Every structure is written in C-alpha cells, then in structure tokens.
Amino acid sequence: MKNKFYFILMLLGFALNNELQAQLKLNGQLGGLSADTISMNYIFKGKQHKDLVVVKSGAFSWTAPIDTPVMVAMKLPFAGETFDYPFFAERGEMQLSGSIQSLDSLFQIRISGSVTQALLQSFIRKRFDLIKQADVLDGLISKSKADSVDMLKHQLSDLQEMIKSGLAEQYIRNNPKNYASVHLLNQLIDARLDYDKANALFQNLDQSLRLSSAGIHAKKDLAILQRSAKGSQLKTFSIPDMDGKIVTLADYKSKILLVDFWASWCVPCRNENSNLLKNYRKYHAKGFDILGISCDTDSIKWKKAVGEDHLPWKQVRDWEILKYYGLQSIPSNFLVDGNGNILGINLTGEILTQKLNEVFSNKNEKSK
Template sequence: MKLKLLIAIAIAPFMAIAQKPDFTITGKIGNLNAPAKIYIDYSSEGKGKSDSATFVNGTFKFTGNIAGIASSRMTLSREGIRDKEIYGTKGLGDVIYVSFGKENIQINSADSLYNARWTGSKVYNELQAFDKEVGPTVMTVHHNANVAISRATPEQQKDSLYFKSLDKQVQAFRKSRGEKMLAFAKVNPDSYFALQALSESVSGYGIKSDVILPLFNKLSEPLRLSYTGQGLYKILNSTTVTALGSKAPDFTQKDVNGKAVSLSDFKGKYVLVEFWASWCSPCRAESPNLLKQYAVYKDKGFEILGVSVDHDKAKWIEAIKKDGLTWPQVSDLKGWESDARKVYGISGVPANFLIAPDGKIIGSHLMGEVLNKKLAELLN
C-alpha cells in the first residue's frame, strides 16, 4: 500500500506538467452575463474538442491543449442556446471561424464576437493577413449577403433579380478567392495558410488535383508531413476515384431509423450526394436552395442523399428536423472519420457529387445557382 502511495506521489508532478494548458483565450465582450454563453469547437492534428463558458460581467476564459495550430469555430449566444444563435438567425448569428496556436490570447469587443479585436496571437494575425490577400472567406461572404438581405426593402426581398444579383456577387468573390489562394500557396511555401489554401481549394472549390499537387510538392517538408498535409496528400491522390466520368464509389450507411441505405439503391436517377454536418453553417445555409430544387425535380428523376459527418446522433436528427430536410439521410456517426468521406476524398464540408442514372459522376462541388443551372439543363 505504501509503495503504491509513493509511486502516485512521484508521478503526480509529471501528470501536472502534462496537463498544463498550452493555450489561453481570455475575453471581454460588453457587460454580458448569464444566460449568455460562448462556445468553442476546435481541432488540431486530427483531435477535436468542444467547450463553453458563461459570461460574468462580459468576461470569459478558455484553456486547453493542442498539438499544433488549431482551427476553430466560436459562437456567442445571448440566450445560451448554441444552435438557435447559429441557425435560427437567418445566417446572422454571432459566429466566427479562426485559427490560433499555443498562445495567450485576448479578445475584446463592446458589442459582439463578430466584431471582436484579437491580440496576443501571431497565428490569428497571419490568418488576417492571409484573408486580406486572398479575399473574404465563404462564411464572411454569405454573412455579408445575409446582412444585405436583412436590410433590403420589402420590394427587393420579393425580387428574384435582386437575389440573382447577390448570388452573382457571391460567386465572383468565390472565384477570385479560389484563384488568389493558389497564387498565395505558390509564393508562400513555408506558411501554414498555404497548406490551408490548398485544402480549401480542393474541398470548397473543386480544383483538380493535377493543379494542386505540384503546389503541394513545393510546400516545406514540415507542412507536407503534418497531419493536415498528409491528409491532403491522400485526398489529392484519391481524386481520380471521384473524377468526372468515373463510376461513383458505392457505400452503405444507416439512416436515422437505423436502416441500411446504399448509394446503389438510387441507380436510375440523378443523385446529388450531399456531404454536410449539423455544425456546418455553410452547409445549413445551402439547405433552403436544396429544398427548392428538390421540390421542383424530385418527381422528374432527381434524388438527394444526405451524408452527415456528425458524431452526435441527436444533433444530426435535430438539424434535419429544424431545416425541414425531406430527402434520405445517412451517417455512420464517425464524425470526420466517416468511411464515405474517406472514400470520396473530401477535405471539408459542404461538398457534393452529382451522379447520373448510369452511376457515373457528372458534377462536383455544385452550390447555389451553379447547381440550379445544372439541374435545369438535365431535367427540364
């Protein structure tokens, strides 16, 4: 008994050292108090974690451990309900997507998380410089479009030309960012955000691997050998599997009722395999458009198969109900380790593949008006 006690005392200091947090985020946003809460979801080198904090006179604090640079989403809910703030505000929730390192960071704002000023983070400053060079993120573009819609006159909100004009602006921003990200990666081979740019180019813009692979090969060795780098490398070498004209890989996962559903079950129809997640704001922002397209074409040989990369079944089902999604939904609830995600080699969501009745892939990464035009060509 004494020996066990001595061993426990001996290893205690080492356990304390191992568990010491290597990042701290301290914030002050106005004078918020409970029930207001702030949430953070972050991942680093393949390991993720979620946390939350209640405001006390506007202050909050997060601490934790990360393996390297972390990608995160932070959400402020004045009602202390995370999902309501993100998805119940027509795209105007107080949500930000940021990267940070093993740093002591301060966040300050008089009114919101979205407008907060960050200090103490070299990684965050590099992210800001990156976004300034390549243009606003997809999330920022959609947020700004939703702000414009919320401020539009009643006449504008009924005008289809007004919405087409906004969509045209969104697509122009996306195209510009896609081009500039490749240029950034070319001239900044030592930057972590060069690797992020290439990953985003694959997942969000569908840029082909033969364009990205030469740029990837010129990145610094630490970046190429990192968890993110190796993940991207595997995706770049697997894109031939999902190239246009290729036979779509079949897979089987369970629906919300536990019934096994296979992609091959829908052979003979045009099928949009839609990868998404309950926690993905851009995914959920696309839901209204998918609902409209589904209503128009579901009786004309069109189907959607939603494939979630969630790990929490309750949140997955709740998101389906909140968004009113009526097409088949499946998930193996393995989160980012989803077998279907690995087979299709996607590095981010939303992502999709359009499959013809003969089972061949005829489109990928089709969003908004681009998807609408494609469906109209095929099914009208």
C-alpha cells in the first residue's frame, strides 16, 4: 500500500513538473507605462487568447500555459493610441524591459529568455538598419549629378530587394530549426515571394517546424502560391471594364502584359503608378500593356484615381481572381507573356524596368 502511495506521489510530481515546463512566465518593466492593465493577444492551438495583465508602476508579470513558441501582440498605450508590439513567447522564464516614451524607445525594448525572440529581434534590427541605409541613398539620389544617379539607383534597388525579402530569406536558410524561421516564411508567402524560392525555404526547414501548426499553415499557403509560380498559366477571366465592355485574357494574346492589382486608397499603389506610366510609355509600342484590377468598392473614387493618375490602360474591378491567388495585400502584380504564362510576380520600381528591358531585348534577339 505504501509503495502504491509513493508511486501516485511520483506520478503527481512528474505531471506537475511537465506542467511547469509548459508554463511561460514573463516579467516586464516599461518606463512611461502608466496604464493599469495591458493585454497579450495570441493564438495557441487554434484558439484566440486575450490575457489582461495588471500593471503597477510600469511593472507586470504574465503567465500562460504554452509549450511551443507563439507570436504575441502586446497592446501598449502610445501617443493616445494603441500600439501592437509583436514578440515571441515560449515556455520558461522571460524578461522584458525598456521604455515606451518615444517611437525609438519602442524599437529598443529588450526581451530575453527566448531563442525564438532573439532571432526575430536580430532580424528586425538588421532590417531597420537597411531601411535607414535606403533612406540615406534615396536622399543622395535627389542631390546627385546625372552621371552617378544610375549607380546609386542600382544600389538602392539592391537594398530594397534585401528589405523586401532577401534578408528574411537569409535568416530562414541559416536557422532551419528556429521557430522564427517558419514565422518569417509565412510572411514571405503572404507577400507573394516567388514560389520556387518559398518552397525551397520550406523544404529546408527542420521536420519539426514543417509539422508544426505554423508549418502546416505555410504548406497550405504554398499550394495556393504555386498557382502563380513562374511558368504557370494565368487564370482566364472575363470582366467588364469601366465602360462595361468585357475584357478577357485573350485580348492580350501576343503581348507582354502586367496585371496590376491596386486601389485608389492604397498609397503605395498610387506612388507606383508613376513608374508604371513611365514603363508603359517606353514599351507600349513594342508590345507591352497593363491591365489594372482594382479592389475598390467605391466606383466614384476608383474612376477619380484613374483620372488623377492619368492611367491610359484598361481598368476593371474583380475580387474572385484575388481570392484564387490568395492575394492579401496590394500593390501586387503578375507579368505574363503572350500565351498567358507567368514571367514574374510583384515587379515594381527599377526591378520592373530591368525585367521589361530583359524581356524585350530577348524578343529582339529572337527576331533577328
């Protein structure tokens, strides 16, 4: 009987130890935090959680029963609004310290006790440094002489590509066992990274990550991304334009077509329109065309934006094609050849110009 009693105690101790190991405890101290409570929002095992945490003189302590890393949105009061500060939390003891007295101080918040968060913080800081370098280069371009502008623009284009996806790709390749890698990969998939690149990054992940909930999510989204892989056939469409005339993919047979997804309210889209117009004027006579597919719900604002930006190409509105390709953000685009085969995705700025120059140079070589 005594042995049975000890055995039960041993099992209880083992269960308690496992429970403690699966417990996160985060102790935080933030200067300038005057709120009585803050909330920690996260998804764990498919369920949405919103934990209210009591704050006293900027100090707080949060515990949660998690056994795998989760992305948390810590909602902080800042400048009269709510600022979502994202970080990875995982089981064990974690420490958070810093200040929310300025925007710069928010980026200097220190979090320890999580290898996942450490990698993510390293990525964020390096990406922030690249953004600052790009800002400096952009300023130099506006002040430089014509003979050095092209070189600076090329450097800026390389930096922008690193900011967009290159840096994240490096981190994922170099850290195949870190949970932050699958998080970064999901972001790249959402941003329409080239399918072949995204799939290679996924296959390089450790099996434990590929089989995690975030990994399963990435695999599902990869299947949708594959629809827009280079060489894939663009989905056929039949959509009325601004004048009610039906526009189809067959209308652009034998042309190089940029299918541009945009909206009147999308500031980056409107900024990119000037670059699209420049390339349209340069290559239209050679067989280049653009089809604008708007996400606008307000037809008046849509038509007004087309007029304000002086867009001469056909414009339609459609949401089904966006859903089919899993587009979650704009601007986005597909470059397709005269047979409807996808040549590239999300080509903007100088990268689009370089690609068009390459395409039409190859066409000229073949015609000789």
